[in-house]
Amino acid sequence: MLAVGEALQRILGTVRALGAERVFLLEALGRVNTEDITAGRTIPPRDNSAMDGYALRAEDTAGADRENPVVLEITEDVPAGKSPLYPVRRGQAARIMTGGIIPEGADAVLRVEDTESAENRVKIFVPVAKSQDVRFAGEDVRSGEIVITRGKAIGAPEIGMLAAIGCSMVSVHRRPSVAILATGNELAEIDEEPGPGMIVNSNSYALAAQVLECGARPIILGIARDNRSDLVEKFENAAGADMILSSGGVSVGDYDLVKDIMGELGKMDFWRVAMRPGRPLAFGMLQGKPIFGLPGNPVSSMISFEQFVRPALRKMMGHKELFRRSVKAELAAEIKKKEDLRYFYRARLRKEGDRVIAAVTGDQGSGILSSMVKADGLIILPESVSTFPAGTVVDVQVLREF
Ligand code: AMP
Numbered sequence: 201m202l203a204v205g206e207a208l209q210r211i212l213g214t215v216r217a218l219g220a221e222r223v224f225l226l227e228a229l230g231r232v233n234t235e236d237i238t239a240g241r242t243i244p245p246r247d248n249s250a251m252d253g254y255a256l257r258a259e260d261t262a263g264a265d266r267e268n269p270v271v272l273e274i275t276e277d278v279p280a281g282k283s284p285l286y287p288v289r290r291g292q293a294a295r296i297m298t299g300g301i302i303p304e305g306a307d308a309v310l311r312v313e314d315t316e317s318a319e320n321r322v323k324i325f326v327p328v329a330k331s332q333d334v335r336f337a338g339e340d341v342r343s344g345e346i347v348i349t350r351g352k353a354i355g356a357p358e359i360g361m362l363a364a365i366g367c368s369m370v371s372v373h374r375r376p377s378v379a380i381l382a383t384g385n386e387l388a389e390i391d392e393e394p395g396p397g398m399i400v401n402s403n404s405y406a407l408a409a410q411v412l413e414c415g416a417r418p419i420i421l422g423i424a425r426d427n428r429s430d431l432v433e434k435f436e437n438a439a440g441a442d443m444i445l446s447s448g449g450v451s452v453g454d455y456d457l458v459k460d461i462m463g464e465l466g467k468m469d470f471w472r473v474a475m476r477p478g479r480p481l482a483f484g485m486l487q488g489k490p491i492f493g494l495p496g497n498p499v500s501s502m503i504s505f506e507q508f509v510r511p512a513l514r515k516m517m518g519h520k521e522l523f524r525r526s527v528k529a530e531l532a533a534e535i536k537k538k539e540d541l542r543y544f545y546r547a548r549l550r551k552e553g554d555r556v557i558a559a560v561t562g563d564q565g566s567g568i569l570s571s572m573v574k575a576d577g578l579i580i581l582p583e584s585v586s587t588f589p590a591g592t593v594v595d596v597q598v599l600r601e602f
């Protein structure tokens with residue numbers, strides 16, 4: 201039986217980042233850029249106005265106030281998107297809109313609120329400093345500058361930047377396709393009325409959702425029954441994907457055939473991890489693809505995904521940060537557990553000033569999905585300790601913001 205850290209190391213040592221593909225920039229959201237992206241243009245392209253007002257020569261406005269305004273001659277209107285026609289000479293100003301190009305000779309902008317105009321003259325009520333309300337060419341981006349480095353995850357700001365520099369296609373790591381197979385004679389399809397002793401295959405959907413949340417592409421392959429021929433056929437089908445997930449059939453029961461089949465069709469790396477829930481995890485390779493035999497119990501399957509599959513998928517997608525954010529929290533109540541296993545407790549988190557309090561969400565049975573629904577995070581209880589009094593500071597993996 202492997203320790204959690206060791207299992208994770210074996211998995212991350214096996215999976216590799218997938219190759220790149222060029223996609224339309226919106227398709228790149230949440231994915232990792234595979235090359236340095238250089239701006240082919242300067243932003244803003246020209247010196248322009250940050251205000252609606254007047255482009256003028258700062259020195260002309262010296263000493264201006266309400267009683268003794270400086271009066272300037274208006275040369276023209278400069279709306280955004282049009283080039284000015286005339287220079288601004290001493291004693292002159294151009295009426296300018298936000299984004300309008302600063303005419304030659306002008307070196308500042310005065311906002312319209314501090315002026316009054318009539319016909320082709322404008323009264324200036326306050327002095328202006330040189331460069332005031334001028335946005336300079338290249339103050340955001342200079343042509344030739346790297347604006348997004350290789351390995352950066354693309355978020356909304358990066359999409360905006362790519363658009364701004366006119367880059368509509370971007371090279372990112374491929375999204376892994378993930379085949380999802382449920383195993384079990386007792387499983388019914390989601391829209392069937394489960395017969396006696398049958399339960400709905402919920403794992404495939406929870407796993408598909410987790411895969412989607414990672415930014416990968418789930419392929420739900422349905423249910424394999426607990427017999428060799430069905431399992432072999434469905435696993436062989438699954439090997440076309442970049443990763444294979446199965447749930448169930450990895451314990452020690454008579455019908456638990458998944459790890460045998462994994463070993464026959466591919467190569468088993470390890471089985472069983474010193475954790476709860478989620479001990480009977482199997483990991484290996486099938487036709488060059490990582491394959492996870494996840495436990496059948498719904499919470500075990502989800503927590504195993506969190507600990508092992510999510511980091512592996514993130515690595516395949518080229519992410520540098522593979523793990524969830526974790527916070528320090530105080531236990532709301534005592535927890536006792538067995539030694540030698542790492543426990544993951546579902547917890548609701550709440551802030552109290554600077555402190556975070558973690559309260560266990562009820563029954564921690566590995567089939568109790570409702571306590572997963574209530575959880576904001578997973579309390580990580582280390583192997584070596586068995587009693588955690590109320591108030592103990594623990595690490596909590598944050599699953600959703602609280
Ligand atoms: P197993 O390890 O195959 O015996 O599965 C353990 C338990 O997990 C079973 O008794 C089922 O109650 C449950 N289980 C297995 N597969 C699924 C599934 N796809 N969806 C929901 N529950 C499942």
Ligand code: MG
Nearest residue numbers: 383384448449
């Ligand atoms: Mg089973």
